[in-house]
Amino acid sequence: MRQQIRVIGLTVAFLILIDLTVMAILTVAQAQGKAGSLVRYFEYGRSVPGKLKAWQDNPGTRGNLFDVGWPVDQIDDTLLEAEAPVVRVYGMSFVANITRTAKGLREDLPLDLHTGPGAPPNFTYSVFLDDAAQRRAGDVAVLGILSSSVPAMAAMSNRTWVFEQPSPYTYPIFRPLPDGGLTRVDPIINSADEERSLAADPVRAAAWRAQLRREDVFYSPKTFGVAWLDASPFVRLVRRSLGTGHVDARKAAVIAPSGRHAFAYTTVLRRMVTEFAAQARAQDQHPVVFLIQTRDPMDVDLLEALGPTLVGQEIPYLATAEHVDPRDAAAFIPDGHYTPEKDRRFAEIFLALYDMLTAE
Amino acid sequence: MLFTELNFWIFFAVVSVLYVLLPHKAQNRMLLVASYVFYGAWDWRFLSLILLSTVADYFVGFAMARENVQARRKRLLWISLAVNLGMLGIFKYLGFFADSFTDLMGLFGYTPDPITLAIVLPVGISFYTFQTLSYTIDIYRRNLEPTRDFFDFALFVAFFPQLVAGPIERASNLLPNISAPRTLSWEALGRGGVLCLTGLIKKIVIADGVAPSVNAIYASPDPSGLDIIFATWLFAIQIYCDFSGYTDIARGVAKMLGFRLMRNFAQPYFAIDPQEFWRRWHISLSTWLRDYLYISLGGNRGGRTATYRNLMLTMVLGGIWHGAAWNFVLWGIYQGGLLAAHRAVTGAHKRVGEGVRRGRAHWLGRALMIVLFFQVICYGWLLFRAQSFDQIVDFTGTLIAFGADGFWQSVIPAPPRAAILGLIWLLLWDLAIELRGNVRFYLAFPLPVRSAVYAVMIYLLAFGSTTETSAFIYFQF
Known part of the structure; x- marks a missing residue:
């Protein structure tokens, strides 16, 4: 049993080490403006609020969609x-x-x-x-x-x-x-301006979240919750998996002939x-x-x-x-x-x- | 409830907690209920088929063991065969034969009313019917004593880790494991965990990763020769990782509960001939077919012609086992033909397996043979994966016209980076097993190295888990 606990402990330690290494590499790559496809691969897993904030803070980012389509x-x-x-x-x-x-x-x-x-x-x-x-x-x-x-x-x-x-x-x-x-x-x-103003208006932000939760079949804590975990690339990968899985499942449920979300x-x-x-x-x-x-x-x-x-x-x-x-x-x-x-x-x-x- | 879904692991966590808390008999009863819940999550109506098979074979086995008159024993065996093969016939093949009959009549100018049979295929039916059949046949052959405990037998039929896609266990292996108290150990937990991890990487990172590339070409009306080759290579990888991934998880989950399920794959693409391939691929089915069909047909006891006929019949029926479609029949004929041709050329059996033929002098030649034989296997997968007979003809024609105009054009979507990394990992993993002749080769590593390997594998799983997941291919069989 002691050996198994050592294996688990060491595995977790190595996971953290790998995660910190990946985090450092991604940070350096972004700082040098090398946001290649691998960097974007990890970015895809950020929570939705995390991505929107990153777009707001960095309007010049490649692929920034914050102001599009309103x-x-x-x-x-x-x-x-x-x-x-x-x-x-x-x-x-x-x-x-x-x-x-x-x-x-x-x-x-x-x-x-x-x-x-x-x-x-x-x-x-x-x-x-x-x-x-x-x-x-x-x-x-x-x-x-x-x-x-x-x-x-x-x-x-x-x-x-x-x-x-x-x-x-x-x-x-x-x-x-x-x-x-x-x-x-x-x-x-x-509008994009209304979206930006939500940061300074928690009541309206809460009302907007409540409307999404009530009306939008796809809204989920899996994609919107615990944004502070975005710091870890590993968590972002896991969230990407959960998030895309959730969206795929809901898409299938929406076009299904019957069911709660049909x-x-x-x-x-x-x-x-x-x-x-x-x-x-x-x-x-x-x-x-x-x-x-x-x-x-x-x-x-x-x-x-x-x-x-x-x-x-x-x-x-x-x-x-x-x-x-x-x-x-x-x-x-x-x-x-x-x-x-x-x-x-x-x-x-x-x-x-x-x-x-x-x-x- | 798929092994790749979070709800399965929540289900398994609940089962594990209950399992640890209960004594042996109660563990078995709880596992039986859990297995029925697991199966019922797909479609509770089909539980009735499992129950029918369970009740019939339990009583047939019991009666057969008490019966000394051979003719009566045979009649009892026929009851078991009729129940299990009857269920398979109705739920798996009736629609196919009805459609084929209608098509055949059409060829002769008759146009009978189309027979529409909207029969749903119960998941896993081919696996559990073969498993229970092995029980009654073994009793008939006096190779096995029947179990007295109905619920233990019911658990043998429905044990959830291997219920829907195998391995097809033998009663002589699994029943004693059910009847006797099991010991839980940290070591088994660790080994089971590693099996689950390898299975998840194979399925989620590799199989699901390459699936869109395969699907795009096999759904395409007129792909180029190069794309057919790429897509078929990728399908060979997909089906191996999909099925062996499922088996790894099934074995891992069972191992954590103290059960020992048989190995179903032994690095099949390292085979260099058809005989070796079938000793490495879907081992539980190939040994089932050997023991209960090939040998029953006479095996190799009737001379060369009879041996070839028996090989062909066995493989054709093995092909049909996969599904009610002509491409599976063709695949079976192809595999039977390969085995017969190989037998004709080489004559005798050869012992194969891990750790054999590891001489360095032969390595290059063997590697070349592996690559060449992989192409032979891949054409079989083309037959297996094709959506219609017309597609087989079209694709084969395109491949035969090697180098024709447009042959080298390629539009196949590239597999994701994670799938490529996963493939490199798989090659190294399978190579290590093959060269060391030990599936647990990693236990020989120093603890920090082993932990680092686990950490890399977990990270790889997370890296590749962003692809769209799909049901296991073998669920449809």
């Missing part, structure tokens, strides 16, 4: 004087890549982008609704729906469900009403695209829905969920899965986005759609 910054009055019908995009990087490629193919295409990193449908739809006053008759409104972000329809911010890159921008949650409409629950924080995402999505098309048409605009299927085979099949609604209501759409097999590994670059060749193909299809719609 709803108040999405409502602008750009391109009001454009001569051609403006393409008003409500989406995420995938949709931005396609429409930017379209602009590359046709330089005079007026493009007004409203995007957030990995934005879920509740973000894109809410920005479309809130941006109504900025659109003009004849514009083409593009609503992007990303298959990998569908589970986040039960979330209020990327900070709760994208553990490794928790951009803090917020969005509402839409839930189905019995009469066929949608109810909207807005977050109490809507979310009626199909119903909500169908009502969103229906309402999106109805509102755009009421403003004499042309609605187009982009269904972006990513390479993860566990994702919701967007065509299966929304195809009948789009076809039935004659809503123009571009479904990536109709043109490129999402199981084809060669269709994607390592970060999961489509290759430039595929984006060009989608852009050409979109331009044909644009020409058809605006010629009517």
Whole structure:
């Protein structure tokens, strides 16, 4: 027994020694500005409050997402004087890549982008609704729906469900009403400035945490708790494992047909695209829905969920899965986005759609 | 409840505390309840199948031991076979045969109503049915006395560490371990802990780490030859680490409770021929097939042709054991063919294992043979992993067209850094076992060195535990 206790004690001592060595190496690397992929690997496991604080304290950090995507910054009055019908995009990087490629193919295409990193449908739809006053008759409104972000329809911010890159921008949650409409629950924080002010306003910070705990399925102490343990690289690795495991489990639970966290995402999505098309048409605009299927085979099949609604209501759409097999590994670059060749193909299809719609 | 999930370890901690507090008989009863809880966590309805198998084989075994008339003993054995193989047939193979029958009729121009059988496969059914069958067959062969204690027998069938994916234990090994009081020791706790640690690294860091690369290519409609080769190499690593990782954890958990489960893997990729491979891979199944199927078919007693036929039949049935799909049948034919061809070329048995052929003069030649034979094994894994017969044909065609246009293009996602580190660790670990001929080679290290090795392994586990975890591959069998 004494020998076993010695082994355990020595093992713990060596673990601490390794951890301190790793900590020292990471500190030196960061001090010298060598934040390579290995340093980032360890950083991914910081608690969400730890990551947000680091971003606030170091605005120039590579990959800092603190100020990106906030709803108040999405409502602008750009391109009001454009001569051609403006393409008003409500989406995420995938949709931005396609429409930017379209602009590359046709330089005079007026493009007004409203995007957030990995934005879920509740973000894109809410920005479309809130941006109504900025659109003009004849514009083409593009609503992007990303298959990998569908589970986040039960979330209020990327900070709760994208553990490794928790951009803090917020969005509402839409839930189905019995009469066929949608109810909207807005977050109490809507801008980067409001987020920054929380440090000096503990009451509001507590209210915000309470709202996340109440409304957001992904909020968890595993990702938000005991931020002081972030000092240890070993703990960060463990938290990364627990955090990503938690998020994966909740994603599966949200899109499951039943269960405590099951979310009626199909119903909500169908009502969103229906309402999106109805509102755009009421403003004499042309609605187009982009269904972006990513390479993860566990994702919701967007065509299966929304195809009948789009076809039935004659809503123009571009479904990536109709043109490129999402199981084809060669269709994607390592970060999961489509290759430039595929984006060009989608852009050409979109331009044909644009020409058809605006010629009517 | 997966071994890689926190809730399993909480469950195990509760079981361990109760275990330490209870006397021997009560330990067994508690372990039986815990095993049923563990299994019921997947689907409590399928507990009824385990109970059916348990009750049938307990009474069959008991009756058979008291029966002296051979014909009656045989009838009793048939009851056991009918119950266990019947369950397997219904829950594992009925849908497959119904679909195949429908397809076959289609070939002859008939279009029978599609037979839809939405039968769920109960997890672990292939493992526990084979385990209980070995009990009744051993009694039939008068190699084993039946146990009188029903609950001990029920624990033999359902013992949670090895219930869902083996090793497929023999009653002669596990039952005495259940019936007799067990001693808990710090040494067993330590060794069990190391087994659990190695198993977790194999599963979480390596198998789950390389899985996305494999999945991407096997889901891809038209991958290049180079990507098929990479993906199949990685799948060979994945399935080894996934399955042997599970076995390590099962053995480690059992060891901590004072049980000794059989070893299921002995560095299989260090084999240089099919016979050696099957003495190193899934040992509990290959010895089961040898003892209860190959020998029952006549083994090598009927001359060359009969031996080849028996080898082929045994391996085809071994392939079908894995699942109701044609690719497993093909895999079985491939393995049977390899064994028969090897037998035809070499003729006699060869003794193999760790510590054998360690002569330095032969090392380079042996290393070359290992690398070459690994490619042979990998083609088998391609058959095993393929999602359809068409994919086997496509992938094989691409590989045959070696060097054709596009063959060398590669888009396979690179495995994570942690998986690469894990692979280096695995190579060193397995090499140490192989060269020293001792699975506990690390006990010979000085205490500080051993502790440093454990600390590095724990850090490696944390480093690689960020990958998405998935269920063990062999759970589906």
